[in-house]
Amino acid sequence: MSEIPTVLPTDLPDDALVIDVREHDEWIAGHAPGAVHLPLGDIPARLDELPTTDESLPIVCRSGGRSGRAVQWLVQQGFDVVNVEGGMKAWHASGKAMTSETGGEPHVV
Structure with missing residues (x-):
């Protein structure tokens, strides 16, 4: 198995375009402000929804x-x-910006 390319959260801007593959309840509780929600199980059917970018696209x-x-x-x-x-x-632990869909304090579940 080849090495999986990684990036540290601290190397990304707070509003970075990231793809969040968590489930709906996890997304609602808290996510990165610039994230796009694309649950893991949906990826194969929704490849056309992956944003086009000139840089590597972070997945979280x-x-x-x-x-x-x-x-x-x-x-x-x-x-x-x-x-x-x-x-x-x-x-979250590195103090990066987060937002929630509930209007409450964003957190990771």
């Missing part, structure tokens, strides 16, 4: 496992993607 989940699988699969499909190391737990 709660702790890095699901996004790692997504990155591995997307790389095989020819996409330029990177796994956000430590996921949203690391994003």
